[in-house]
Amino acid sequence: MTSQEAQRTSVGVPRESTPGERRVALVPGVVERLCAQGLDVVVEPGAGQAALIPDDAFTKAGAHLGDPWSADVVVKVAPPSAAEIAKLPRGSTLLGFLAPLTDPDVVARLREAGVTGFALESVPRISRAQSMDALSSQANVAGYRAVLLAATECTRFFPMLTTAAGTVKPASVLVLGVGVAGLQALATAKRLGARTTGYDVRPEVADQVRSVGAKWLDLGVSAVGEGGYARELTEEERAEQTQRLNAAISGFDVVITTALVPGRPAPRLVPAEAVRRMRPGSVIVDLAGSAGGNCELSEPGRTVVEDEVTIAAPLNLPATMPEHASELYARNVQALLELVLVDGRLAPDFSDEVLAATCITRSDPGEGHP
């Protein structure tokens, strides 16, 4: 069954092919709203399976099962593989994480294929666009899951417990890089009863760290970049930071790192030496795995034990909580779709600040645009 049904704009939801990707770009709740807006949603059979969302939940919501690739708009989570791009008809539109900064190949292939691509990574971080900000929504999931992962890997309790068999001291948790994921990690660890400390190069984060009940680790290095992100550090700054962090890290039971600089390799914050000085049984969770990792000993995608310290560097934590991660993602996609569609028809206004930033390839390139 193809999607040429009536005159309605069709939205295709493929089943994700990337290994370990359990998310799906739309969830039944959002499908229902899109259908109510007159869109025709085509879901690939089994698209929600990894997220434990059965196909009939989608059909009950108004979608039908079929080939998603021939739809007017295809919505995805992970960046499309070459094979997937090949399935996209020329002139079609693709929404999803497209890795514009980290994997330029995708952009090149999409341009070649004549597909208009909207990259969710590129949504500007302005107040109005927050509902489309999938980086935030997924980082939030990642921060929460990182703490669960750390607590699971840890050989010790997070909370303090005074019991008949002795008193267990609370775990101390350090979060390096306190963006969205880091804040959520701090808050979650605090909830579980740990003592929490946060560190970031941007000084305004200190108040935010305190606002989730954590302590601020002040190392005296500041590096504010553009658009609310951090900048890369200079050589001396990095040396200084590394040395001071080195000293601080060994006192913690759990270190969660989330430090990223957009488009750059992740800063190396936890050297091997610091790991060696940690107590046996401690845990490091490195969320910067996809950008190379913040810890020298991280092996992105794997969990290793070095010197009795467990180092986990999961590549795609949000995918481990697929239903809610998908739900939040789907809402971001919905918000962006609503901007792209006018009266149910594809009519992106490329002068809009958000779309201008988000659109990375155009089937009919407008003036002065890539």
Place this chain on the structure above:
Amino acid sequence: MTSQEAQRTSVGVPRESTPGERRVALVPGVVERLCAQGLDVVVEPGAGQAALIPDDAFTKAGAHLGDPWSADVVVKVAPPSAAEIAKLPRGSTLLGFLAPLTDPDVVARLREAGVTGFALESVPRISRAQSMDALSSQANVAGYRAVLLAATECTRFFPMLTTAAGTVKPASVLVLGVGVAGLQALATAKRLGARTTGYDVRPEVADQVRSVGAKWLDLGVSAVGEGGYARELTEEERAEQTQRLNAAISGFDVVITTALVPGRPAPRLVPAEAVRRMRPGSVIVDLAGSAGGNCELSEPGRTVVEDEVTIAAPLNLPATMPEHASELYARNVQALLELVLVDGRLAPDFSDEVLAATCITRSDPGEGHP
């Protein structure tokens, strides 16, 4: 090297052989105290490895490495295998979980081998013996880990989160059987932000459930047994309970079951039908796996997905947090050891209420004792 060093009573700590058992019967901190009391502690090399406790931590604490089996007292975690019992010299003493009610073979073999066995499961639940109560200390670990496990398996958030990408409702967690593990599970789930509800057959538990901020599920079935434990239900009571629970369960995202009746198969609280009625993506953690499980679909020792519901029935959750579980266990062992030893020599007073209950085999059987 054997343990006949000087005249000191020797305590042997073997490396656990049961698959998945990551705990160790003594930890360096407790070893230090025992050595200070004049005991000679022999630790099998690698005994702490699975708990990420290096051998030199034990030797630094005053133990020496060697063959633990020939010691005067051997302390273990898991019940000994036939091969292990064979290594015990006649007249020696063994402390540990010995499964007196669930695995009578162990008792028989120990009696045959002429070993005095103290079963930690049999410590009476009186105020004075609380420091030896390993069931409590390990159940406490299990309750905490059960929530981490449930949260990890769950496709959804536990806490409520209002975000730019929509609001996530808090998970609702039901704990069936609220003993020590169940209470800790309720408390931990609450900490993580879930709405919590508890159910037990003993009515006095209602207040305890509320005392950790949870709601009490009142089904109107009460079954108080002896010694603070529950009794088995009658046929009608069970039918009544099952039917009412059936109705209640389907509304929860997470169900954690811990219901046990000492020496009896675990009550079946969650029938297959109830699982089918749960929302896709829900999770059941069944802590009664070793007694057959509280959920009809549990496969003890495995995690299965049935009807989009994840059912985990771990057999030995405390072992997944080996350092602290071992530490608490070691303190229980220490407390019991202190009762068994008088002035550093083995001299158990079998008229003592605690020892009388705990001792399951005697190398020189006293009058009227097994």
Place this chain on the structure above:
Amino acid sequence: MITLRSVLYILAFALFIYGLMGLTGPRTAVRGNAIAAAGMAVAVVATLLTPGLGNWGLIALGLVVGTVIGIPAARQVKMTAMPQMVALFNGVGGGAVALTAWVEFRENPGFQGEPAFVPIATLFAAIIGSISFWGSLVAFGKLQEILPGRPIAVGRLQLPLNVLLLVGAVACAVVIGLGSDVELLLVAVLVLAGLAGIAVVLPIGGADMPVVVSLLNAFTGLSAAAAGLALSNTAMIVAGMLVGASGSILTDQMAKAMNRSIPSIIAGGFGGTAAAAPVTSGGPVRSVSAADVAIQLAYAGQVIVVPGYGMAVAQAQHAVQDMAKLLVDRGVGVAYAIHPVAGRMPGHMNVLLAEADVPYEQLKEMDEINDEFARTDVALVIGANDVTNPAARNDPSSPIYGMPILNVDQARTVIVLKRSMRAGFAGVDNALYTDPKTAMLFGDAKSSVREIVEELKAL
């Protein structure tokens, strides 16, 4: 007769005191006022029992005319015009004292044969009464905006002018006290004191007028007490002194609540520098005390709490929940409006409010609650800023234009708790704060909420 009258006087002032006690608490205030009024009726009846009272016709005429003027005036005045009405009533009270003193002088020029305290008390009453009358009229004019609200002064001459007028009035009074029976002197006393009243109040800014009225009120009380002394009338002494004492304490509290001090306000009247109330940056901002917030909340039917990043920074969540519980206990409906991007991370408010054990049922999403604001008595904004900024709705040039916001501005009253007028994350000013129905309670959110809790408990 004289004994009954005296006993009635004692009854009357007992009622005044009892009524006044009632007036200081929100629960008893209405009844307190009624009791005090009853006391007044008793006092009037007692006075009419005075043996040998004459001029009945005129007395009745005065009472009737006064009533006929007073009732509609009090009934018809708009709620917003209440303060000027009080100023006016206070003024006529002062005028009555001054006139009575004048008549007394006319009846016994030079106070022949009276002990010394009679002329002293009478002249004191005349001076203060006249100041109060004319000062109150000016205050009325300013509040009613007949006169301009800004300070009207003669610059550096203000101080000598005022002093001259006052010294003149006192000097004339002294001459009378020493035995003179020239009526012109008394008229001079009244005129000079009246001019002094005018000259002192005119240079004070409109914002300070409520405090000035309260001060003049206490003055009138004192003058009434003095008149009572002169007439040896117990009821007048007690009632007057009661008002003088309680009025001065009240004035002090009012001034404090407005971050002003009485001396600096009066200094303004004498041409001092601290003339005008401090101007807060960017438009008139109304700041209130925790006690007021407590009363507004306690007597509301429905309150919506809007938490923001400031609540998180102050870690005020526990205090907020304490407050909400007290309100719920009083039967006030309480809900929390959680904006999707309040705070600095997704779910920031949830984490904190869960920690404080706020029932999930009370947390409402934006879409769910936005229509409720219009039906809400008080929206209590705790350290939130951007998420309540109406510019997101109506100012296309604002960087937050287009962001959905909480309709806080549609609530009947808005109370904002923050430390200053500083902007939030987006760095833009918030017009909500200068909205006339918005009141600001400045300070760290946790301390502020704690104070509110304390006040709620005291209600």
Place this chain on the structure above:
Amino acid sequence: MITLRSVLYILAFALFIYGLMGLTGPRTAVRGNAIAAAGMAVAVVATLLTPGLGNWGLIALGLVVGTVIGIPAARQVKMTAMPQMVALFNGVGGGAVALTAWVEFRENPGFQGEPAFVPIATLFAAIIGSISFWGSLVAFGKLQEILPGRPIAVGRLQLPLNVLLLVGAVACAVVIGLGSDVELLLVAVLVLAGLAGIAVVLPIGGADMPVVVSLLNAFTGLSAAAAGLALSNTAMIVAGMLVGASGSILTDQMAKAMNRSIPSIIAGGFGGTAAAAPVTSGGPVRSVSAADVAIQLAYAGQVIVVPGYGMAVAQAQHAVQDMAKLLVDRGVGVAYAIHPVAGRMPGHMNVLLAEADVPYEQLKEMDEINDEFARTDVALVIGANDVTNPAARNDPSSPIYGMPILNVDQARTVIVLKRSMRAGFAGVDNALYTDPKTAMLFGDAKSSVREIVEELKAL
């Protein structure tokens, strides 16, 4: 001279009032007492300025003898004997009133030529003064344990007896008031009233004595005011009435704090049924109010909070932390003693206190803190029972014998918050509760702690 005296009298009673205001708050009480004493000095000096005063020698003698007796009596009395001392001082005050009335009668038998209110006031003073004198002596005897503390009554005859005595005293007084000048009648008044005082106080139980003393204190105040009226002495009128009014309010508050009511206590004096204070099960238990707990905590140097299952059931953790914060702000050291098995699951207290954001540093393990108790001013036990039960240490037959417990009983003062005298998990009674240094604050732990918080804030 007369004017100076009157002015000094006014000054004196102003000082009394000001001092009394001070006496009602812990911060100002010491100074308030001193101010009142200064007022008394002024009043005495003023009286000595009375023109035409004679008998100087005797007056001086009286003052000196009184001082010589009073100072050492007040200085040397043990702190525990204070209440009976107050009873005694109150009694002699009443005696002075009665004696003065007697002398007045002797000097002017039949109150010839005086307005009616003089005999009335004098006789009122005589009756009340005599009741107060003898009643106070009985109260003193009971408190000092010279008399048995239990009610001493004549059974069903008590009511008629008491009424007879009182009616007799009043009847004799009426005869005098009607003009009789027979001294024996006045003596009869004094004797009958004195007997009535004795007869009413004897049947009241020792536990109610403090309330009775307070009531007699208010009576003495009233008699002083009456004496003042008779002598037309402003200072006596004001001071006496002040004590009469404030004393009766105070008595009411005292009775309430002890869960008693004044009418039922007095009824006891007349042989009513509600004679004795309620006996709490199993030994004398001292129960206190939240206000007292607050004061004890606020003025302590070191406080240890001992939470137990009751805190969990009441979910009082947030309130407890609020309280601790207030104490720390006042400079009081606060620690939490966490017993290993407090609550119903391992780490129960930790979970709750972490939820309430108690800093981990304040949580102390049993071994760490057990020696601290002996150096601690107040141990505040919140819903804990078994873990504080000394039977675990010293009663081998107890089911909890051998369990290590918190050394709560070694603290200087112990305050226990729970709902009743019921046992805890182990089902055994706790001797801690009947320890003389233990005070119980009954009620749900959360409400109790909240009340304490409120009181702390008001201090």
Place this chain on the structure above:
Amino acid sequence: MFLADLAILVLAGFVGFAVISKVPNTLHTPLMSGTNAIHGIVLLGGVLVLGSGVDDLGSQLLALVAIIFGTINVVGGFLVTDRMLGMFKRKPEPARKDAEK
């Protein structure tokens, strides 16, 4: 007599001080207005002076105005106060009606 009056004055002052402790801002204006009405007691002064047999027309007029002023002060004052207190008349429904679930 004067000294008794002085004592009364002082005592009344104390009562005034003691009665007003901390008044919430919202009650400031009503309280001011209420006390304002109380000092309308000056109307008694006018009545007494006029009633004591003033027969000079000017004096009569002055006293008449004084009475009128005083009466306005009293009547208007109490009425206005009562209106201001309107907010406190609608009492919140008997608590715990739809209290926390």
Place this chain on the structure above:
Amino acid sequence: MFLADLAILVLAGFVGFAVISKVPNTLHTPLMSGTNAIHGIVLLGGVLVLGSGVDDLGSQLLALVAIIFGTINVVGGFLVTDRMLGMFKRKPEPARKDAEK
């Protein structure tokens, strides 16, 4: 004169009522003791009566005892109150010394 005294009496009563609002239990006994000392004012009665020229020996004796009693009441009362208030003299150290970390 009597009526002025009565007015004074009533006012003093009001002051007494208004001054005592809610007193913490711990202050009940000191406050009782303090007021007790104040009513020692009765000593003035003894002084005035004796000083007014009593010359009958019996009366002199009675008045003397009255003065002694009154003086004991005053002197002992204030001193005992002061001792009771000992606890409030040691003021807690200036707050926030070793405040929460």
